[in-house]
Each structure stands twice: as structure tokens, then as C-alpha cells.
Amino acid sequence: MSQASAKPQAENIINMIPNHIHAIVFDAVGTLIHVEPSFDRIYAEVGRRFGSRLDDATVRDRFRAAFAEQDRIDRANDWHTDEAREHERWRAIVARVLDDLVDVDACFESLFQTFGTTAVWRADADAEVVLRECTARGLRISLASNFDRRLHDVIAVVPGHEAFAFLHISSEIGRRKPSRDFFTHVADDLRLSPEQILFVGDDRTNDYDAAIAIGMHARLVDARRKHVDLGRDRLDRLGDLL
Ligand SMILES: [Mg+2]
Numbered sequence: 001m002s003q004a005s006a007k008p009q010a011e012n013i014i015n016m017i018p019n020h021i022h023a024i025v026f027d028a029v030g031t032l033i034h035v036e037p038s039f040d041r042i043y044a045e046v047g048r049r050f051g052s053r054l055d056d057a058t059v060r061d062r063f064r065a066a067f068a069e070q071d072r073i074d075r076a077n078d079w080h081t082d083e084a085r086e087h088e089r090w091r092a093i094v095a096r097v098l099d100d101l102v103d104v105d106a107c108f109e110s111l112f113q114t115f116g117t118t119a120v121w122r123a124d125a126d127a128e129v130v131l132r133e134c135t136a137r138g139l140r141i142s143l144a145s146n147f148d149r150r151l152h153d154v155i156a157v158v159p160g161h162e163a164f165a166f167l168h169i170s171s172e173i174g175r176r177k178p179s180r181d182f183f184t185h186v187a188d189d190l191r192l193s194p195e196q197i198l199f200v201g202d203d204r205t206n207d208y209d210a211a212i213a214i215g216m217h218a219r220l221v222d223a224r225r226k227h228v229d230l231g232r233d234r235l236d237r238l239g240d241l242l
Helices: 039-049 054-078 084-097 104-114 127-136 151-157 179-190 204-213 228-233
Strands: 021-024 033-035 121-123 141-143 165-167 195-202 217-220
Touching: 021 179, 033 151, 039 054, 039 104, 054 084, 084 104, 121 151, 127 141, 141 151, 141 179, 141 195, 151 165, 165 179, 179 195, 179 204, 195 204, 204 217, 217 228
Parallel strands: 021 141, 021 195, 141 165, 195 217
Antiparallel strands: 033 121
């Protein structure tokens, strides 16, 4: 049956979402929006303007380690966050990654501002059609992200973003994903019970596992096929939201 393996078309995307689902909540970075060209390239380029001599590969390795280190700090602090903590996170990452800067603060400010504009972000290729089909079928849509309040500006890069009922942003809620409090807050905002919500994200721990743990339905966008154990709950791409 060759038809069974055919890619789903836009018009039947939502047909397979169960009737008891009332809202679809999307993660932002890696799901609906992507950095263009990449975090490490932008760090290396902006760093060079401030005197750094590090190459992209070094920046990439250090970025991963620095990001993970900040995650450990947040976990130890029960995932509490606010705008000040987000500034602190990114300043610490810049200082750790670009350790040959003369003026860390100036470079940090430049990078923080850069990532707060639509210039370095692009919408996922499937975002527009998926959001449009969701709303056309009467489903509410919203966004749930560990990005900070810069997301209010950055989200403009996604066609159809005006349809989001809420931008649930961790720095404004006070807890980061994957904390249970974050997901409770999302359900409360939507005035729905968890089982009426389908959560779609690209992070196994922060999105999929955390949403399932509170009783939501979930799908993992897993382009690199790292989580085949999830079976039908994993998607090769956002457009496969079935
Ligand atoms: Mg993500």
C-alpha cells in the first residue's frame, strides 16, 4: 500500500487529532522558529567584532557545554527564573564561550540584542500551514517557551502568529520547562485540563516528557530520528503533525 506511507497533505493534517483536544501548544525554538544561520556562527561573528579570534567549531563545542552548565544551575534552583536570571544566563554563556574578549559586557549586549530581532530567526517551513489548519478546525493555539520576553518581538517572524491565544514564556511565568509548575500554568491560562491539550516540541525532556508527565498529549518533532522509541508520538517534521 504505497498510499499508506505517503506524506500527509495540509488539508488532512488535523483530521487525526482526537476530538477531545481543544488546544495545541507549540514550543518555539527548534519547533516553530530556527536560528539563521546558527548559534555558533552568530556568536563567532559577533565575537570577532569585539576582538575574539575563536573559530566556529570551538564556539560550537563551548556553547553546548556552557548551555548545559546553566541548565544545571536552573535545575538546582527548581527551575525558577525571571528576566534577570535570563540575562545572567546569557551573559555567563557569552563569557564562557568567548573567553578571549576584552569587553564581555559590550559583546553580551550586542548578542542579546541580536537574538531579540527577527533578523537571525526564520519560521519553520511548515509553521504557517500547520497554524492555519489548526485555527481553521477551531483548535486554539498557543506558544510555550523557555525564551525570555524577547520572544514577543521575535515571534513576528512566524506567519499567522497573531492567532496565538497566549505566549507562555518562562521568564514571565517564573518557572522554566520542564518544571511541572510551568505546564500547570499553561493549562490554567487556557482554562483546559491537561488531557485537552496537545503539546508539540523538539526537546524530549523539556517538552515531550514534561507534558506527558502532567497528563497532556504530546508529539516530539525529531528530525534527527533520535527517539524512534516514541513510535507515533514522534514526527519527522512539524508538518507531520498527525
Ligand atoms: Mg525547542
